[in-house]
Amino acid sequence: MKKETDVYSDDEVKLARFAKALSHPARIQIMKLLASQNSCFCGNIAGYLPLSQSTVSQHLKELKDAGLIIANVKQPKIYYCICKENWDMAKKFLDALFEKKACEIC
Amino acid sequence: MKKETDVYSDDEVKLARFAKALSHPARIQIMKLLASQNSCFCGNIAGYLPLSQSTVSQHLKELKDAGLIIANVKQPKIYYCICKENWDMAKKFLDALFEKKACEIC
DNA sequence: AATATTCATCGTATATTTACGATATACGTG
DNA sequence: CACGTATATCGTAAATATACGATGAATATT
Incomplete structure (x- = not known):
């Protein structure tokens, strides 16, 4: 099977x-x-x-792997916060996608 | 297992x-x-x-089931277009999520 | 040193997703 | 009516996601 990068743009994959x-x-x-x-x-997000x-x-972990959050180790706890850089990038990409007009005919 | 609606808000699920x-x-x-x-x-999106x-x-089908597109049957073809209503809703939800500030400390 | 706290990872079971070829359906054209 | 066109669905295989309890690792507290 083709690799994603062969076929989809970097931005689409991101x-x-x-x-x-x-x-x-x-x-x-x-x-x-x-x-x-x-x-x-x-910590106790689970709560x-x-x-x-x-x-x-x-x-x-999934959010971290996707780059949306960052783990900040301050033992014995780990503080998570939103990764501003990628959060902004996600917003930018989504805005670009949504700015396209939906069809008015259907 | 709990049902999603027991636990997550309608908007979160959407x-x-x-x-x-x-x-x-x-x-x-x-x-x-x-x-x-x-x-x-x-039609030939596959192309x-x-x-x-x-x-x-x-x-x-997945996009249709999620409500993002609409199928418009005009035999023998089927025209797909973006569902403006849900597209706007998705944009609104995402905007609301993204408007929240990312943490400035980390 | 023993214990408690915080969080990740492992093992595992089940469900869902992704992809394809083959086939079915619905309709229009010759 | 036979055939082509456009599209969906089925069957299936492989990969990924979801969830949990149990366990491990790191550090702080007693």
Whole structure:
């Protein structure tokens, strides 16, 4: 099978990855939580979600791998916060996509 | 397992569904294609993608199920176009999510 | 040193996604 | 009516996602 890079543009792949990171309600909630704190939000995110600690950790990993959040180690806790650079990039890509006009005929 | 509606808000579930629909580069391309036509874009979308007709049909189904596109049957062809209502809703939800400030400390 | 706290990772089960070729459906054309 | 065109659906294989409990690793506290 062709590799993605052969076929899709870099930006398309990145946007798809950002979208994928946001494609689960738990991860939407996590991003909202992180965004609503005016300082970095620490640890017990699991307490706010109907999920086990290990599952939340997995979701955090996905958000981190997608580049949307950053882990800030301050032992024994780890503070997560939104990665401003990629968050802005995701917003930019999405804005570009949405600025295109939807068809008015249908 | 708990049902999503027990736990996640309606808007969170909807936003996650929209994001999921956009979580594959092929579907990003399809949305771009549809958006770039100033009339509804007809059929041979597969010709623009490195995918078989059946796979493209599946992706179209996912976009349709997510409510992002509408199928307009004009036999023997089917015209797809972006569903303005839901497209706008997705944009609104995403804007609301992104308007939240990223943490400035990390 | 023993214990508690915080978080990641492993192992695992199940579900979903992705992709394709083959086939079915619906319609128009010769 | 036979055939072509456009598209969906089926069957299937492989990959990925989701979730949990158990365990591991790192550090702080007693």
